[in-house]
Structure formats: C-alpha cells, structure tokens
Amino acid sequence: MERDSSPSDQFHRYKNLIQNGDNPDITKERQGASFNLYNMQCFVYENDHKLQRRQEILEFVESHREFDDPVHPHFLNRDEQIDRATRKCLAMVDNLDAIDVTDYFDEAPLYQLLTIGRELHCLSLHYGMFLPTIQVHTEKSLILGPFQMAASKAILGTFAQTELGHGSNLSKLETTATYDATTKEFVIHTPTMSAGKWWPGGLGKSANYAAVMAQLYTSGESKGPHLFMVQLRDNAHAPLPGVTVGDIGPKLGNNANDNGFLIFDHYRIPRRNMFMKYSKVEADGTYIPPPHAKLGFGAMVLVRLLMIRDQTCQLGAAAVIAIRYSAVRHSAVRQGEINEGEGEVQILDYRTQQYRLLPQLARSFPSSQRMRSRNSTSKYVTKQINNNANMELLPELHALSSGLKAVITWEVAQGIEQLRLSCGGHGYSRASAFPDMYAYAVGGCTYEGENIVMLLQVARFLMMIAKEVRSGNPKLAEIAEYIAKPDAVTARISSWKTCSDEDIIHDFEAVTRKLIFATFDRLTTLERTMKKKEAWNACSIDLCKAARMHVKTYLVKNFLARVRTCEDPASRTVMHTLAKLYAFDLISGGGGHFMKGGFLSEKQFNEVQLGIYEMLAAIRPDSVALADSWAISDLELRSVLGRRDGNVYPALLEWAQQSPLNQN
Numbered sequence: 118m119e120r121d122s123s124p125s126d127q128f129h130r131y132k133n134l135i136q137n138g139d140n141p142d143i144t145k146e147r148q149g150a151s152f153n154l155y156n157m158q159c160f161v162y163e164n165d166h167k168l169q170r171r172q173e174i175l176e177f178v179e180s181h182r183e184f185d186d187p188v189h190p191h192f193l194n195r196d197e198q199i200d201r202a203t204r205k206c207l208a209m210v211d212n213l214d215a216i217d218v219t220d221y222f223d224e225a226p227l228y229q230l231l232t233i234g235r236e237l238h239c240l241s242l243h244y245g246m247f248l249p250t251i252q253v254h255t256e257k258s259l260i261l262g263p264f265q266m267a268a269s270k271a272i273l274g275t276f277a278q279t280e281l282g283h284g285s286n287l288s289k290l291e292t293t294a295t296y297d298a299t300t301k302e303f304v305i306h307t308p309t310m311s312a313g314k315w316w317p318g319g320l321g322k323s324a325n326y327a328a329v330m331a332q333l334y335t336s337g338e339s340k341g342p343h344l345f346m347v348q349l350r351d352n353a354h355a356p357l358p359g360v361t362v363g364d365i366g367p368k369l370g371n372n373a374n375d376n377g378f379l380i381f382d383h384y385r386i387p388r389r390n391m392f393m394k395y396s397k398v399e400a401d402g403t404y405i406p407p408p409h410a411k412l413g414f415g416a417m418v419l420v421r422l423l424m425i426r427d428q429t430c431q432l433g434a435a436a437v438i439a440i441r442y443s444a445v446r447h448s449a450v451r452q453g454e455i456n457e458g459e460g461e462v463q464i465l466d467y468r469t470q471q472y473r474l475l476p477q478l479a480r481s482f483p484s485s486q487r488m489r490s491r492n493s494t495s496k497y498v499t500k501q502i503n504n505n506a507n508m509e510l511l512p513e514l515h516a517l518s519s520g521l522k523a524v525i526t527w528e529v530a531q532g533i534e535q536l537r538l539s540c541g542g543h544g545y546s547r548a549s550a551f552p553d554m555y556a557y558a559v560g561g562c563t564y565e566g567e568n569i570v571m572l573l574q575v576a577r578f579l580m581m582i583a584k585e586v587r588s589g590n591p592k593l594a595e596i597a598e599y600i601a602k603p604d605a606v607t608a609r610i611s612s613w614k615t616c617s618d619e620d621i622i623h624d625f626e627a628v629t630r631k632l633i634f635a636t637f638d639r640l641t642t643l644e645r646t647m648k649k650k651e652a653w654n655a656c657s658i659d660l661c662k663a664a665r666m667h668v669k670t671y672l673v674k675n676f677l678a679r680v681r682t683c684e685d686p687a688s689r690t691v692m693h694t695l696a697k698l699y700a701f702d703l704i705s706g707g708g709g710h711f712m713k714g715g716f717l718s719e720k721q722f723n724e725v726q727l728g729i730y731e732m733l734a735a736i737r738p739d740s741v742a743l744a745d746s747w748a749i750s751d752l753e754l755r756s757v758l759g760r761r762d763g764n765v766y767p768a769l770l771e772w773a774q775q776s777p778l779n780q781n
C-alpha cells in the first residue's frame with residue numbers, strides 16, 4: 118500500500134514545532150527559588166573547585182567526537198551495545214588525562230557517566246573491583262608490577278568470586294587452590310559443577326586476568342577462601358589450556374557488560390600469584406595467617422563504600438528528571454483542575470505528586486554527602502591496618518559499609534521506581550532513563566553482598582554491642598555510643614517548625630535502642646532452648662529491622678549535622694527543611710516502631726503527618742532549583758524527560774524517530 122509520507126517525514130513535520138529557548142514553566146520555577154543556585158551547588162559538592170571540575174570534564178567529553186553516539190544506545194541489540202560500550206571504553210581510557218583517576222567519588226564516576234552512560238560495561242569490574250583488589254591486597258613492593266600493567270591496558274581484569282552454587286556464603290566456595298611445593302605453584306581447580314564461577318563482570322569476552330577467590334589448601338590443610346591473580350587468556354585473547362570461559366547471557370539490565378562463567382581444570386599458577394599482603398604461603402608450603410581473619414574481604418568493604426555514593430547519585434538524577442518533568446507537565450493532557458475554572462496546573466502542584474518526589478529528593482542528599490567522610494574513615498582504617506595490625510576499627514567499618522550498602526541500594530531502587538511512577542506513561546519509556554536506572558540500582562541490591570545478608574552482618578555487630586552494654590562494660594564504637602544511653606519513655610517530637618535537631622535525634626536513637634534491646638532479649642531467650650544458629654534464624658526478621666533502623670538513625674543524624682555546616686543562610690534554611698522532611702517521612706513510614714509502647718503519642722504522630730504536608734508546601738517553590746543544585750548536565754542525565762530546558766515533547770518525538778521500526 119502506498120503512503121503519503123514515511124514516518125520519518127511525519128516526524129520532521131513535527132520537529133518544526135520544537136520550541137526555541139527554555140520551557141516557560143521551568144524558567145518561572147527557577148526564577149522563584151529562594152536561594153542562590155551557585156551557593157547551593159557549592160554546598161552540595163563541598164566547594165567551587167569540585168563544581169568547576171564537573172564543568173571542565175563535561176566540556177572535555179563534549180568536545181571529543183569519539184564519545185559521540187551515532188545511534189541512540191537504546192535502539193541497539195546486545196552485540197551492538199557491547200561494541201558501543203567497548204569503543205567508548207577505549208576512548209575513555211585513551212583520554213584519562215582529563216580526570217584525576219584516583220578520585221573514585223567524583224571525577225572517575227562522572228567521567229564514566231558522561232562517556233558511556235549509566236550501565237556496567239567491559240571495564241566496570243576492572244576499575245570497580247580488580248584494581249581496588251590489587252590496591253588492597255598486594256604488597257607494596259609488588260603493587261607497581263600488576264597495577265602498572267593494568268593501568269597500561271596490558272591486562273584487563275575482573276573479580277571472580279561467586280559460583281553457581283554459592284555467592285553470599287564465602288566459606289562454602291568450592292573452587293580450590295592447592296599448593297604444590299615441588300613446583301612452587303598453585304593448582305586452581307573446579308571440582309564440581311556448582312563450583313563454576315558465575316557472574317563476574319567482563320569475564321565473558323573481555324578480561325584476560327581475574328582475581329579469583331578459592332579455598333586454599335597447603336600442606337594438606339584447608340585454610341579458607343583466599344585471592345589469587347590468574348591469567349585466563351593468552352596474548353591472542355584465546356582461553357589458556359585448562360580454562361573454560363564464556364558469557365552468561367542477557368540479564369535484567371547492564372547488558373553491555375559481559376558477565377561470565379569460568380571453569381578450571383587443574384590450572385597451574387606461580388606461587389607469587391597469591392595475593393599475599395595479609396596471609397602468605399611460603400615456598401615450602403608453610404601458611405602465615407593474616408593479622409585479622411577477615412582482611413581477605415577488604416576489597417569488598419571498599420567497593421561497598423564506593424557503591425553507596427554511586428547509587429545515591431542515581432537517585433539524585435532520578436529526582437532531577439521527575440521534578441523537572443512535573444514542572445512542565447500540565448497542558449498537553451488534562452490532569453484536572455485544583456480550582457474549577459482556573460485552568461490546569463503543573464502536576465508539581467499536586468500534594469500527592471510532591472509526596473512522591475520530594476522525600477526522594479531529600480533521600481538523595483545525605484548519603485551522597487556523608488560518604489565523603491566515610492571514605493576518609495576507610496582510608497584511615499586501611500592506614501591503621503597497614504601500620505601494623507590495629508584492627509579495632511574493622512568491625513565498625515564492616516558493619517557500617519554493609520548496613521549503608523543494604524539500606525541505600527534498597528531505598529535508591531524503590532525511590533527510582535516511585536519517581537518513574539510519578540511521570541506516568543512517559544516514565545515507562547526508556548527515553549525517560551528510569552528503566553535503565555532501575556535496572557542498574559536493583560542490581561546493587563544483590564551484588565557486593567545480598568542486602569539481607571548484609572543487614573544480618575550489621576545485626577551481629579549490634580547484638581555484640583547490646584551484650585556489652587548489658588554486661589555493664591561496654592567498649593563502644595562511635596556509631597554505637599547511643600546504644601548505651603539511658604532509656605527514654607516519651608518522644609520529644611512536636612511541630613516541624615518548633616522541634617529541634619536534638620529532639621529528632623533523641624527520638625530516633627530511643628526507638629532504635631528499644632528495637633535493638635527487644636531483639637537482643639528475644640534472641641537470648643530463644644538461645645536458652647535452641648542452638649545459637651537456630652535462635653538467630655528464628656528472630657532474623659527482627660534482627661534485620663533493628664539493623665535497618667540503626668542505619669536510618671545514622672543517616673538522619675548525619676544529614677542534620679551536614680546541614681549545620683552550610684554557610685549560606687538561604688541554602689541552609691531549605692536544606693534544613695529537606696532534612697526534617699527526610700526524618701519525618703521515615704517516622705511516618707516506620708510509625709509502628711515509633712508508636713510502640715506509646716513512645717510517640719497519637720497527637721505527636723498527627724503532628725508528624727501534618728508536618729509532612731507543610732514541609733512539602735514549603736519546599737514546593739524551590740523544588741526545581743533544588744533539582745538543579747545537583748548540577749547534572751543533560752549528557753550525564755541521558756533523559757528526554759529530565760532535559761534542563763524542559764522541552765520534553767519535541768524531544769520525545771525526536772527520540773522515537775530513531776526507532777529502527779520507523780526506518781522503513
């Protein structure tokens with residue numbers, strides 16, 4: 118059948134409708150802000166230097182043609198996605214001078230987002246885990262060798278730990294590394310089908326090396342899981358004899374990454390290929406244990422801390438998209454009128470919409486901020502460990518990194534989904550960026566320690582503290598000092614305007630303390646009639662609840678503390694309301710814990726609910742400016758709905774035009 122014009126022609130007709138300049142609604146929103154955007158951005162990024170670096174890196178990427186996308190990545194099949202990501206990775210690595218490569222909090226992730234986008238790719242594990250593993254687990258005298266090779270692209274590595282049969286439970290991994298003192302080699306072997314490595318990113322096609330976690334056997338004894346540097350492919354990139362390797366197929370997201378499988382058949386590596394910074398195997402097979410049994414898990418602790426910042430930035434970006442879209446969405450489709458006859462309103466004016474958007478925006482600030490200081494703690498702890506075995510802070514860091522990882526990845530994934538819903542049908546389109554964001558975020562709930570498993574690690578720490586407090590001789594980590602404070606019978610929270618930060622902190626600490634001790638009492642009671650592990654399992658839901666509350670209390674305290682450091686009064690006022698909204702929203706969501714035993718009265722709970730309404734109204738005029746305070750460029754955002762200029766509809770038409778179905 119003949120047609121008057123192709124779909125492409127039709128699109129071109131509509132393209133003429135593209136507005137010049139910014140959408141007037143969004144401009145009006147920006148003009149109405151109560152604070153100076155630059156001051157706020159400096160607060161969010163800590164100083165103007167970091168802000169300026171963001172701009173410089175953006176300009177660098179925009180001026181390099183090799184980072185351009187000839188076809189929009191959403192319209193590529195998996196092979197093409199992997200080709201694209203690999204091409205971009207090469208361009209990214211060829212231009213590393215553009216950034217401070219040691220800055221894994223700001224510059225490196227920004228550069229990666231601008232060049233490749235929001236997904237894992239063939240180099241993710243190399244930079245995200247392989248290099249950190251080398252850094253954490255290699256003796257200083259040896260670090261230059263593999264590190265330089267890795268940096269100079271001579272080797273491309275991954276982190277191969279998880280197996281078909283075991284992921285969370287490291288102690289039951291089955292891959293073996295058996296020391297042969299006669300040849301001074303380790304024999305790496307996959308003894309059963311379930312021992313096959315499964316999941317490592319970049320393993321399927323790209324990596325030629327891996328840091329492999331395997332059960333060490335020396336002098337006939339098992340010594341538990343240890344890390345080994347293993348070459349997988351030769352110079353022509355073919356798997357070496359004794360190595361079977363491949364891709365595990367498509368996944369929920371991150372499909373430009375070639376997650377792979379790996380099977381060893383009595384594969385030999387030199388003795389020095391064991392990561393021997395903490396534990397060693399001497400040439401004669403003598404085993405030297407590490408100063409702390411869990412130092413071998415150090416790389417994971419570091420990466421959990423990095424993930425927290427990385428994931429929170431995803432939530433920030435999602436909030437930016439949804440808020441900007443909510444400011445321009447009103448005239449194309451009738452959503453209803455608040456005051457009959459006065460015409461439609463921006464959907465941002467609906468209180469329900471604000472309730473969907475603003476708590477998520479609030480949630481995106483504290484964890485991204487505090488991670489900077491956690492990063493310094495991590496560096497401090499690593500230094501203590503290196504400067505001879507001061508391990509005291511290790512359990513605290515492990516508990517904190519595990520807890521923050523679990524709570525934040527979950528909140529980020531749920532938040533992104535809520536924000537997607539807030540954009541109606543367009544949120545469901547990949548043009549919005551929400552589907553990719555969600556797939557990325559939800560992966561973080563599983564990898565680097567499944568979230569429930571991580572929460573139970575926090576609970577172990579909390580139960581140990583509770584036992585010490587009850588014994589009357591507590592030696593408390595800073596993050597747990599509140600657990601030893603006296604009980605509080607009633608809550609202090611009043612109206613959001615009059616209640617102080619101390620009141621909020623008092624109530625969060627009191628509720629969490631109660632939860633921890635109630636769980637501790639239940640556990641100890643159960644332990645009288647059950648084996649320890651059975652008792653643990655029997656109250657593990659409560660253990661997770663206590664762990665979650667502990668982390669949330671930490672986040673609330675830190676958000677409030679960070680806001681107090683804001684020097685610009687106008688920015689501080691808005692941020693303070695946002696921090697209170699964050700706290701009130703948590704109380705409202707966790708009402709059961711707060712109202713238990715009459716701690717929070719019904720009147721106080723009603724104040725909390727009312728406060729949320731009032732704070733939403735108070736923040737509403739600043740919401741677009743607050744979104745702008747994330748200082749995210751369109752290239753970084755990669756969302757048609759979140760465009761800075763607000764010209765969403767023509768951009769959607771333009772995006773759809775690239776669909777291969779419209780080409781003929």
Ligand SMILES: CCCCCCCC/C=C\CCCCCCCCCCCCCC(=O)SCCNC(=O)CCNC(=O)[C@H](O)C(C)(C)COP(=O)(O)OP(=O)(O)OC[C@H]1O[C@@H](n2cnc3c(N)ncnc32)[C@H](O)[C@@H]1OP(=O)(O)O
Nearest residue numbers: 225226244245285287411414423424427515564565566577
């Ligand atoms: C350079 C420029 C280029 C640009 C590119 C830049 C890119 C990078 C840019 C930015 C970075 C962003 C980074 C973000 C993303 C990174 C990308 C990576 C993406 C994908 C990565 C995915 C990788 C993986 O998933 S690897 C596999 C991870 N696996 C796990 O996490 C397994 C989880 N399980 C465990 O960790 C353990 O089994 C356990 C902790 C659950 C249990 O330990 P256990 O087996 O020993 O048993 P117990 O429970 O009995 O514990 C005993 C005792 O030990 C304590 N313990 C346990 N672990 C630790 C620890 N780590 N530290 C200290 N203490 C520990 C435990 O608490 C117990 O103590 P008690 O006192 O209670 O006895």
Ligand SMILES: Cc1cc2nc3c(=O)[nH]c(=O)nc-3n(C[C@H](O)[C@H](O)[C@H](O)COP(=O)(O)OP(=O)(O)OC[C@H]3O[C@@H](n4cnc5c(N)ncnc54)[C@H](O)[C@@H]3O)c2cc1C
Nearest residue numbers: 276277278279283284285316317318560564565566567569
């Ligand atoms: C996108 C992605 C990328 C990945 N990349 C890598 C990589 O590069 N390298 C690598 O080595 N691995 C990688 N992994 C694997 C990942 O680390 C594991 O999937 C993760 O550690 C969880 O382990 P599992 O899959 O064995 O889950 P399981 O441990 O089998 O969990 C399944 C369920 O059992 C529950 N459960 C398990 N143990 C307990 C317990 N003790 N108490 C209570 N409940 C429990 C969990 O809570 C969960 O609900 C990746 C995974 C994904 C999804």
